[in-house]
Amino acid sequence: DAGVIQSPRHEVTEMGQEVTLRCKPISGHDYLFWYRQTMMRGLELLIYFNNNVPIDDSGMPEDRFSAKMPNASFSTLKIQPSEPRDSAVYFCASSLVSGGNSPLHFGNGTRLTVT
Amino acid sequence: GQQVMQIPQYQHVQEGEDFTTYCNSSTTLSNIQWYKQRPGGHPVFLIQLVKSGEVKKQKRLTFQFGEAKKNSSLHITATQTTDVGTYFCAGDNNDMRFGAGTRLTVKP
Numbered sequence: 001d002a003g004v005i006q007s008p009r010h011e012v013t014e015m016g017q018e019v020t021l022r023c024k025p026i027s028g029h030d031y032l033f034w035y036r037q038t039m040m041r042g043l044e045l046l047i048y049f050n051n052n053v054p055i056d057d058s059g060m061p062e063d064r065f066s067a068k069m070p071n072a073s074f075s076t077l078k079i080q081p082s083e084p085r086d087s088a089v090y091f092c093a094s095s096l097v098s099g100g101n102s103p104l105h106f107g108n109g110t111r112l113t114v115t
Numbered sequence: 116g117q118q119v120m121q122i123p124q125y126q127h128v129q130e131g132e133d134f135t136t137y138c139n140s141s142t143t144l145s146n147i148q149w150y151k152q153r154p155g156g157h158p159v160f161l162i163q164l165v166k167s168g169e170v171k172k173q174k175r176l177t178f179q180f181g182e183a184k185k186n187s188s189l190h191i192t193a194t195q196t197t198d199v200g201t202y203f204c205a206g207d208n209n210d211m212r213f214g215a216g217t218r219l220t221v222k223p
Contacts, residue, residue, distance in 0.1 A: 033211060043158070043203065043213040091157060095211075103148065103160035104211060 006092050006107035014115055018080040021110045024073055025094030033104065034067055034077050035091040043091075049075065082114045119206045121214035129222050134191040136217035138204035146207040147187045149178060152216070153200045196221050
């Protein structure tokens with residue numbers, strides 16, 4: 001079991017640039033979550049998918065953020081255009097069934113720095 | 116989504132002392148999960164509580180779920196330096212929203 005795989009591990013970009021974060025969930029997991037972690041706001045849920053369908057995107061900060069899950073083994077989180085306040089660690093997590101009934105397995109995260 | 120509040124935000128203890136973190140929900144939970152995140156790492160699942168009044172132990176860690184299923188606690192007996200990290204609780208709804216976490220530091 002390779003676990004949840006995220007790429008890149010680190011991303012440094014300039015304000016205004018497009019950023020794409022990638023995630024490969026654990027095979028067979030039906031749920032995929034995107035979280036953002038900062039010192040000020042803690043671990044925030046951005047969006048989650050069930051069977052590749054977005055269920056709740058109320059945590060997405062604004063229209064600059066978008067997430068897709070074209071198939072069961074891949075998801076992206078895109079920020080366009082990026083701003084310095086987007087600097088954070090972004091985690092992807094997957095779970096076998098609905099989040100409250102099985103553990104979340106987190107990836108190692110992507111540390112994003114926007115200058 | 117439902118809110119889970121965690122206290123304290125920070126806790127600094129001397130090695131060997133006990134540590135407790137508390138999680139409170141504004142609504143009744145069907146279950147609750149606890150996670151630990153080491154510095155620089157990612158959250159790792161520790162345990163899930165489901166039943167009212169449930170108590171589970173993992174070595175020096177004791178987890179409790181309140182009778183009303185609105186609160187939970189994690190207690191560590193005789194802390195060690197390996198316990199350092201941030202401990203999170205997470206509510207039971209499908210959207211799995213996390214508390215702010217309690218950051219534990221342990222002085223050798």
